[in-house]
Amino acid sequence: MSMSDGQFIFAMLAAFQIKHLIGDYLLQTGWMVRGKARPGLDFLYPLSVHVFIHAAITFVIVMAVNPALWFLALLDFAVHFLMDRIKSGPKYLGRFTDMNKQSFWIPFGVDQMVHHCTHYFIIWQLFIHR
Helix, strand or coil: CCCCHHHHHHHHHHHHHHHHHHHHHHCCCHHHHHHHCCCCCCCHHHHHHHHHHHHHHHHHHHHHHCHHHCCHHHHHHHHHHHHHHHHHCCCCHHHCCCCCCHHHHHHHHHHHHHHHHHHHHHHHHHHHCC
């Protein structure tokens, strides 16, 4: 029994919401959060570990649906890496650290939106190539 288009899209949206919860909240440690904001190149390792978790979960989802699209996990890695560095870097949006101001929450919201839009793009690719 195959899934309808709507069932497939709903299943993928649910899978990527769970992936996002796991990667950005359950498995992201304080070391990663603080590390992403380090100056110079000291951010590379903690940010890479965090983003690798996201890419690995994306890889598992993609491989279950269409292994030919494995490279979408690399896209997730790249976009997540760039967005998190822009949001956290002290020379970028990471300089806004006061949680009582919009200057903190707007970049946080944009960050989350970019992650979700990346997921929507991956879902779209999985949908049109299934």
